[in-house]
Amino acid sequence: MLKIIIPTVMLIPLTWLSKSNMLWINSTMYSLMISMTCLPLMNQFCDNSLNLSMLFFSDSLSTPLLMLTTWLLPLMIIASQHHMAKEPPTRKKLYITMMILLQIFLIMTFSATELIMFYILFEATLVPTLIMITRWGGQTERLNAGIYFLFYTLAGSLPLLVALIYTQTTLGSLNLLLAQYWIDSSTHIWGNSLLWLAYMMAFMVKMPLYGLHLWLPKAHVEAPIAGSMVLAAILLKLGGYGMLRITMMLSPTINFMAYPFMMLSLWGMVMTSSICLRQTDLKSLIAYSSVSHMALVIMAILIQSPWSFMGATALMIAHGLTSSLLFCLANSNYERTHSRTMILARGLQMILPLMAAWWLLASLTNLALPPSINLIGELFVTVSMFSWSNFSIILLGINIIITALYTLYMLIMTQRGKYTYHIHNIKPSFTRENTLMSLHLVPLLLLMISPKIILGTTY
Amino acid sequence: KMSNPKYKPARLATLPPTLDPAEYDISPEARKAQAERLAIRSRLKREYLLQYNNPSRHGLIEDPALARWTFARTANVYPNFRPTPKNSLLGAVIGIGPLIFWYYVFKTDRDRKEKLIKEGKLDRRYNISY
Numbered sequence: 001m002l003k004i005i006i007p008t009v010m011l012i013p014l015t016w017l018s019k020s021n022m023l024w025i026n027s028t029m030y031s032l033m034i035s036m037t038c039l040p041l042m043n044q045f046c047d048n049s050l051n052l053s054m055l056f057f058s059d060s061l062s063t064p065l066l067m068l069t070t071w072l073l074p075l076m077i078i079a080s081q082h083h084m085a086k087e088p089p090t091r092k093k094l095y096i097t098m099m100i101l102l103q104i105f106l107i108m109t110f111s112a113t114e115l116i117m118f119y120i121l122f123e124a125t126l127v128p129t130l131i132m133i134t135r136w137g138g139q140t141e142r143l144n145a146g147i148y149f150l151f152y153t154l155a156g157s158l159p160l161l162v163a164l165i166y167t168q169t170t171l172g173s174l175n176l177l178l179a180q181y182w183i184d185s186s187t188h189i190w191g192n193s194l195l196w197l198a199y200m201m202a203f204m205v206k207m208p209l210y211g212l213h214l215w216l217p218k219a220h221v222e223a224p225i226a227g228s229m230v231l232a233a234i235l236l237k238l239g240g241y242g243m244l245r246i247t248m249m250l251s252p253t254i255n256f257m258a259y260p261f262m263m264l265s266l267w268g269m270v271m272t273s274s275i276c277l278r279q280t281d282l283k284s285l286i287a288y289s290s291v292s293h294m295a296l297v298i299m300a301i302l303i304q305s306p307w308s309f310m311g312a313t314a315l316m317i318a319h320g321l322t323s324s325l326l327f328c329l330a331n332s333n334y335e336r337t338h339s340r341t342m343i344l345a346r347g348l349q350m351i352l353p354l355m356a357a358w359w360l361l362a363s364l365t366n367l368a369l370p371p372s373i374n375l376i377g378e379l380f381v382t383v384s385m386f387s388w389s390n391f392s393i394i395l396l397g398i399n400i401i402i403t404a405l406y407t408l409y410m411l412i413m414t415q416r417g418k419y420t421y422h423i424h425n426i427k428p429s430f431t432r433e434n435t436l437m438s439l440h441l442v443p444l445l446l447l448m449i450s451p452k453i454i455l456g457t458t459y
Numbered sequence: 460k461m462s463n464p465k466y467k468p469a470r471l472a473t474l475p476p477t478l479d480p481a482e483y484d485i486s487p488e489a490r491k492a493q494a495e496r497l498a499i500r501s502r503l504k505r506e507y508l509l510q511y512n513n514p515s516r517h518g519l520i521e522d523p524a525l526a527r528w529t530f531a532r533t534a535n536v537y538p539n540f541r542p543t544p545k546n547s548l549l550g551a552v553i554g555i556g557p558l559i560f561w562y563y564v565f566k567t568d569r570d571r572k573e574k575l576i577k578e579g580k581l582d583r584r585y586n587i588s589y
Contacts, residue, residue: 141534259566263558281533305589337519341529387589389568395561421511425518 001056001111004070007034008104015096020089024081027096028074031103035070056111064317064454065241069106069234071443072324073099076226078436079328082335083224084136095136099226102128106234110241115164115174118245119157122202122238126153129235132227133219138334145218152215156205159198166195167249196257199246206239207294209261210268220287221340225331228283232290232327233320240294240316243301244309244456258302265302266392269295269399276406282333282342285410286326289366292403293319300381303388306458311380313456318365318373318444325362325440329355332433333414336426342410345426347419355429356415358437363411365444367404373447373454 011030018026058066076099084092105125112118126149134146168174205212220228272291279285293315300312330340332355337345349356368374378400385392452459468474476482485493510520540546575581 259562260558262565263562267557267561280529284533307589339526339529341525344525389565389572391564391568 001058001107004034004038004066004107005104007037008100008107011100011103012097015093015100018093020092023089023092023096024077027100028077031070031074031077031100035067035074038067038070055113055117056108057113058111059457061244061313061456062110062241064313064456065234065237066107066110068237068317068320069103069110071439072230072233072320073103075324075328075436075439076229078432078439079225079229079331081432082430095132095226098128098132099230102132102230106238109238113175115245116168118242119161119164122242123154123157125235125238126150129223129227129231133223136224137222137227138224139222141218142222145215145222148215149219152205152208152212153202156212157202160202163195163198193257196250199250200243200261203239203243203246204261204298206242207236207298208239208291209298210264210271210291210295213268213272213291216291217284217287220290220327221281221283225327228327228331229324232286232323236290236294237316237320240297240301240312243298244312247301247304262299262302265295265298266395268292269299270395270402273399273402273406277402277409280342281340282330282410282414283327283340285342285406286323286330289326289403289406290319290323292399293323296378296381296399299385303384305384305387307380307387308384309458310455311377311382311384313377314373314451314454315377315381317447317454318377321440321444322362322365322374325358325437325444326366328433328436328440329359329362332429342413344420345414347415347417348426349415350419351426352429354434355437358434358441359411359415361441361445362437363407367407368400371448372444373451376451376455 007030011027011034014030015023015027077096080095080099084095087095102125105121105128109118109121109125112121130146130150133149134142137145164174205215208216220231223231269292272288272295276285276288276292279288297312297315297319300308300315333345333348334340348359365372365374368378382393382396382400385396447454466474466478507520510516572581576583
C-alpha cells in the first residue's frame with residue numbers, strides 16, 4: 001500500500017516545484033501513473049483479503065473503490081484546468097495540493113484496517129473538500145453550502161467516535177479483520193440499539209439518507225468541478241463503504257432498527273427522483289439523482305443479503321463514474337454559458353455533436369440501461385429487495401421509471417430542440433474535455449465485460 | 460367564434476387577428492392594456508437587439524428576468540416561507556404520512572411472512588445464491 005501512498009504524497013512537492021507551464025501536465029501524468037500502480041491490487045484471493053501490513057489491507061470491497069479514487073484524481077485535475085487558468089500560479093498549486101491531500105486521505109481510508117484510523121481519515125477528508133467548496137466555488141451561496149456540508153457530516157459522525165471507543169474498550173481491538181470473529185450476538189437491550197444508531201448515523205448522513213440529505217444539493221451545486229466530482233464519486237461511497245464494513249460487526253440488532261431507515265430510503269428514493277423532474281438547475285438535478293441512487297445502496301446494505309451486497313458495491317462504482325461524468329458534462333455547459341440554468345443552453349446536439357455523444361452515453365448509463373454495470377447494481381438490489389418484502393417492488397418500479405424520466409428530460413433539454421439564438425460563441429469542445437469524458441466512460445463500458453471485479457466480497 | 464365561415468384557421472395557418480371578428484369589439488381598457496404590453500415587449504426587444512447586433516459584443520446576452528426567476532426558484536424559497544397551520548399540516552401529512560403508511564405495509568407483510576415461516580408453511584426451498 002505504501003507504493004501508492006508515498007507517490008501520492010510526493011505529488012505535493014511535484015506541484016509546488018513544477019514550472020507554471022508544466023504544472024497541469026506533470027500532475028495529471030503522475031497521478032495517472034499512480035492509478036496504474038493501484039491495478040495489481042486486484043490480483044488477490046477471492047475468499048480472503050490482501051493483508052499488506054498491520055495498518056493497511058485491501059479486499060475485494062475496497063479495491064474497486066481504491067481504483068476509482070486513484071482514477072479520479074487525474075480526471076479532477078484535467079477538469080479544473082479551464083476555470084483555474086486565470087489564477088496566479090500559487091493558487092493553482094494550492095488547489096491541486098488540496099486535491100492531492102484529499103486523495104491521500106481517501107486512499108488511506110479505503111485501505112485502513114483499524115477502525116479508528118478509518119474514522120480519523122473519514123473526518124480528515126472533510127477539510128480539503130470544505131476548503132475547495134468555500135474558496136473556489138462559483139456563487140455566494142458556497143459559504144452556506146460549506147457550513148451545511150461541514151456541520152451535517154460532523155454532527156453525524158461524532159456518535160461514531162463514541163461508539164468506536166466504546167467498542168475498543170469492550171472488545172479489545174478494532175482491527176477490522178479480527179472484529180468479524182469476535183462479535184457476540186447479545187440480546188435485544190436498548191443499549192445495543194443505541195450503539196447501532198451511533199455507528200450508523202455517520203454513514204447515513206454521508207450517504208445521504210433522504211431526511212438528512214440537505215447538505216448534498218447545496219454542496220454539489222456550489223462546489224467547483226473537481227469538488228463536485230470527488231464529492232459525487234467518492235465521498236458518498238465512503239459512507240457506503242463504512243456501512244458495509246460495520247454491518248458485519250453489528251448483526252442481530254439490525255432487524256428492527258433498520259425499518260425507519262428503510263422507509264426513509266424507499267420513500268426518499270421516489271421523492272428525490274420526482275424532485276429531479278422539477279429542477280431548473282442542471283447540477284442540482286444531478287445532485288438529487290445522486291441522492292436517489294445512494295438510497296438504493298442504503299437499502300441494499302440494510303437488507304444484508306449476499307445479492308444485495310453485490311448490488312450495493314456494483315452500484316457504488318457505477319454511480320461514481322456516471323455521476324462524475326454527468327458533473328463534467330454540466331461543467332462543460334457552465335463554462336460556456338456561465339449559468340447553470342438548463343434552458344439557457346439548448347440544442348447542443350447541433351453545435352457540439354461529439355459532446356452530444358458523451359451526453360447520450362452518460363444518460364444511458366445513468367438510467368441503468370442494460371448491460372451497463374449500473375443496471376447490474378440496480379437489478380441485484382431490486383431482486384434482493386423483492387425477497388425482503390414483495391411490496392417494495394412497487395416503489396422500486398416507480399423509482400426506475402422516474403429515473404428514466406428525469407434522465408431523458410435532462411438529455412432532451414440540453415441536447416435536442418432548437419438552439420438559442422444569442423449563443424453564437426459557444427467554443428467547440430476542447431480535446432481536453434473529450435478526453436475527460438472518454439476517460440470516464442472507458443472504465444464504465446469496459447467493466448461491462450467483467451463486472452465480477454466490482455461485485456465485492458460476497459461474489 | 461367564427462361568424463364568417465369563409466375565414467377559418469387551418470392546420471398550418473392560424474387566423475390572423477385582422478380576420479377575427481372578436482378583434483373589432485374590444486373595450487378601450489383592454490386596448491390600453493394591449494398597448495402597455497406592446498410597449499414593454501418592444502422595449503425588451505430593443506434592448507435585446509441592441510446587444511445582439513452590437514459588433515463589439517463578445518459574450519452572452521444575459522436575461523435579467525431569467526436570472527431573477529432562477530434565483531427565486533432555487534435560492535430564495537425559504538426567506539419567503541412563513542409557517543402557517545395549513546402549511547405545517549400539509550408538510551406533516553405529505554412528509555411523514557407516507558413513511559408511516561409504508562412502515563405499516565412492510566411491517567405487516569414481513570410479520571405475516573415470519574409467521575408463515577415459523578409455522579413452516581412458506582416454500583423455502585434451498586437456493587444456491589440468495
